[in-house]
Amino acid sequence: MTLILDYEHVPYTTKFKSFAKSIPPYLKNYVSNLLPVIYWIHRYNLTWLVSDVIAGVTVGIVAVPQGMGYAKIANLPPQYGLYSSFVGLCLYFIFGTSKDISIGPTAVMSLLVGQTVAKVTATNEYTGPQVAVVLALFGGFITLFIGLARLGILVDFIPGPAIAGFMTGSSITISVGQWPKLFGITSVDTHDSAYLVFGNFFKYLPETRLDAAFGLVGLCWLYTVRWGTGYLGKKYPQHEKLFFFANIMRNGVLVIFGTLIAFLINIGKDTSPISILKSVPSGFTAMDVPSIDITLLSQVSGTLPSVVIILILEHVAIAKSFGRINNYKIDADQEIIAIGAANVIGSFFGAYPNTGSFSRTAINARSGSRTPLSGVFSALVVLLCLYALTPVFYYIPDAILSAVIIHAVADLVSGPKFLCQLFRVNPFELFTFIAAVLITFFTSVEYGIYVSVGLSIVVMLLRIARPRYAVLGRIPVQPSTTYYSQNEKEVIIDKKQDQTTENWIYVKNDHQAFSQLVQPPPDGVVIFRFDESLTYPNAGFISDKIMHYIQDTFHSGTPPPTNKGERAWNDRRPLFQTTAVDQETDLNRIHAVVLDCSAINHLDSTGVQTLLDLKLSVDRFAGYEVEWHFSNIGSQSIRNTLITSGFGSQAGRGPRTGELLPVVPVYRDGPQSVDNSSKSTIEMNEQVSSKDEEKAYATHFDRGLPVDRYPFFHWDLEDAVRAASRAKF
Structure with a gap:
């Protein structure tokens, strides 16, 4: 049995009725708490x-x-x-x-x-x-x-x-x-900043009075009782409770005896020596x-x-x-x-x-x-x-x-x-x-x-604004079964399994521990992972990092310049290319982008607009439509946002003007959509062809996992990479 993943749209009237019904019990619970x-x-x-x-x-x-x-x-x-x-x-x-x-x-x-x-x-x-x-x-x-x-x-x-x-x-x-009071020094203004009190304390230290005897002896008593009762409590655990209460009483005992001594030394005196x-x-x-x-x-x-x-x-x-x-x-x-x-x-x-x-x-x-x-x-x-x-x-x-x-x-x-x-x-x-x-x-x-x-x-x-990100590579993992013998001292590894299906784990391509084992993704595929949500503070930063990596790693799909006048100022390609170079260039062109969304728990309008802008930039760089695959989508709201922006099926390819939620409204004198269809953008973006469905289902059936209705949303990263590896330009 195959499970097809999709979510039904809940009408706002249903949500409002459910919210209204929850108000009385919420108020009752709020007041009672x-x-x-x-x-x-x-x-x-x-x-x-x-x-x-x-x-x-x-x-x-x-x-x-x-x-x-x-x-x-x-x-x-x-x-x-x-x-x-x-x-x-x-x-x-x-x-x-x-x-x-x-x-x-x-x-x-x-x-x-x-x-x-x-x-x-x-x-x-x-x-x-x-x-x-x-x-x-x-x-x-x-x-x-x-x-x-x-x-x-x-x-x-x-x-x-x-x-x-x-x-x-x-x-x-x-x-x-408290040091001046501990030593009976009255010339120090304790209302000053601590560093001034610290300096003035040593300056007026010769003015120490009899109070120092009470203060220093009191401190010695407090720490001696604490450490002594703690030591005795560990040595005689059967009397731990008794030693605990003896420790607690140290403040009270100190105040009582200190007050008694102060009373005795003040008998018959008009002015207290302390x-x-x-x-x-x-x-x-x-x-x-x-x-x-x-x-x-x-x-x-x-x-x-x-x-x-x-x-x-x-x-x-x-x-x-x-x-x-x-x-x-x-x-x-x-x-x-x-x-x-x-x-x-x-x-x-x-x-x-x-x-x-x-x-x-x-x-x-x-x-x-x-x-x-x-x-x-x-x-x-x-x-x-x-x-x-x-x-x-x-x-x-x-x-x-x-x-x-x-x-x-x-x-x-x-x-x-x-x-x-x-x-x-x-x-x-x-x-x-x-x-x-x-x-x-x-x-x-x-x-x-x-x-x-x-x-x-x-x-x-x-x-948040400068999150960590990773370009992922993969390490092959051979399927095997590990189990213990009856005496649990000998580990037995059974490799007599079908080796036709290779499994992979995905790590940073420059991972400190596995750098020698990491292999690149399939040809023409690039895998990115974000470690934060994609929101307005970091959207531009992440977009720049992805675009720069693609520009540095893959060849552009635009024709090479034929003379110096046609070459752009930032184009470092040679003017003429041989057939061998052309073939090598074709092998190093981008086909698909895979995004690991496992750490993304929020995607706002700026973030999704940045993805649309980035997709247009990548398409212009490649010279053709590049597929975008998403794996490990964490919530229904993120999924709905990506569907609205056209990433679910990529049939409508998003708004043709490149603006999902334009900051400045589009007027008739401004840029217009080239799509004259009467269908709305959302309706167009939600179209999923049977061919796309078959393509998506094929990648999932191999592994027996649930299938998302939208062919560019995947249950896990492995499915996304397999689907992206089939992309053609």
């Missing part, structure tokens, strides 16, 4: 509750010191870090689709907010909290709109190396900015309806795109990562909605922009969280600290918080192994990474984001 909590909350049980409480309390203990430390990076009072931690943790379980994610202040976002606060407050009368609240409100609105409009696909335009670049640069900037946190107001003192100041909004409008990018990228990347690790599905658009809602509502509590945190999410996952409700218990820990423990915060040393921050952001720096692997994969992406790091270090995180994203888009456009 806005609140994922309804799909799992009714199954909540005591076992889940115990696990969520343990994980939530563990994360809350870490979130409190980190939140206050990150608020200092954002140039805000420490309580604003707690406000941001509380709101995100409390709301996420309603909108989120990840059981592990922990929302709150992050290092990169805090740095961006801090740089914006320093820039705005230096020239205006606005306060840092006012700037932060406006960023949270409008950044949340924009993020919420992107999620509701299902535009999360925009995230896919920013590659991983660009994200790693500005995060690495931000981490280095944050760490360098820099301490001092008063932290109890409760939500900044809770209010955000006031929208147009002037302030205009001041921060340039930072809002960076805020939105970080909000979305950090959160979605972390959520997808832990979704893959723990084997559950993440809805990226819904996660964007969750972030947007958390920031919009958080602005009413005085919170600054917050998003998913990698370190706290990892702790939440390792602590055994079972549902997104674990974040609520983390929020309760933050709430308890806000109302009951704020007097204790007075004596927290700033150097201790700096040690906690440096320890946390160090994990965000990409190491040498990452750089080596990235160089092997793609040197251009390594360049993007390095550029993002340097721009962030020497200017600001905002510029680092814009540069990394811009370079990534430029690289993507260059790849």
Whole structure:
């Protein structure tokens, strides 16, 4: 039985009716998915509750010191870090689709907010909290709109190396900015660019105070506990969970003992010998309806795109990562909605922009969280600290918080192994990474984001506009059967098969590994493969490459010049040719072009018009009609486009003017079609003669493959080459 491949045309009325019927279920599904909590909350049980409480309390203990430390990076009072931690943790379980994610202040976002606060407050009368609240409100609105409009696909335009670049640069900037606080140096302006802070730190290093003892001992404690518990966990795997919780508690233990020592050394003294946190107001003192100041909004409008990018990228990347690790599905658009809602509502509590945190999410996952409700218990820990423990915060040393921050952001720096692997994969992406790091270090995180994203888009456009292509040759493969003997140690190859049919594999004619084995295609046939879709940015480039190769490889079919005056300026042929040369020239003339379309998943109007122009140019060069064969056509839409342009049967040979979709309409005074037939172009192009069908079917029947109704469309490359080899001029 032979399968004839063709597609029926579906009327637009049928498509419209089908679309109209799908609208009500789509809207129902859309609305219900806005609140994922309804799909799992009714199954909540005591076992889940115990696990969520343990994980939530563990994360809350870490979130409190980190939140206050990150608020200092954002140039805000420490309580604003707690406000941001509380709101995100409390709301996420309603909108989120990840059981592990922990929302709150992050290092990169805090740095961006801090740089914006320093820039705005230096020239205006606005306060840092006012700037932060406006960023949270409008950044949340924009993020919420992107999620509701299902535009999360925009995230896919920013590659991983660009994200790693500005995060690495931000981490280095944050760490360098904390060095003066770690050593108690007050003469360094930490609002300057990182390279200035770096230089001034060593300049004023002799001003080191007692704070250095707290900071350096704190760093040693944090890294010793981490490495020690990790080593003991591997050595005694039966107690791995115990060592894990001991490791998690290192931040809290450091803050408690550091605060106790600071309190003791301040007894009986009017001035503290070290820099301490001092008063932290109890409760939500900044809770209010955000006031929208147009002037302030205009001041921060340039930072809002960076805020939105970080909000979305950090959160979605972390959520997808832990979704893959723990084997559950993440809805990226819904996660964007969750972030947007958390920031919009958080602005009413005085919170600054917050998003998913990698370190706290990892702790939440390792602590055994079972549902997104674990974040609520983390929020309760933050709430308890806000109302009951704020007097204790007075004596927290700033150097201790700096040690906690440096320890946390160090994990965000990409190491040498990452750089080596990235160089092997793609040197251009390594360049993007390095550029993002340097721009962030020497200017600001905002510029680092814009540069990394811009370079990534430029690289993507260059790849599309200048794609890789290949002229294919072929390697003969003798049919054989390979099987194993019963002991599976001896390989037996059976070559007792029919050797009359030779099979081929197709590779680049200059393939690095097979260059000695590659044979040319049949005489007069050229095979091209594109590695990208054929669209307006690259159509001209690909057309030029194909035409130049044909001109360099084959002889022209036009008669040779008889004298110097008739010879064209670019014609290098001799004036007179012998009979032997004529015969040799006839053998090296092009008969057919074969295009491997396996990598083409989109063909726009410019691309198909370029193919038509190229076909006319090749025909003029050859002096006769050259056949065009297409293999591995990936979609029905591409097939229909080629049929409309006349490549399916090549009976109509396309529009006679060479214009399928002319940019300038053809008027009566312009070039006219020489075809006076009353049939439309599409009708003419869809004609398939019985002779063409027989020719196409013959090439496919030999191999037992399905047959396309149009004789110049082929199931695979081998069929296309066989059909092209029968072409005559």
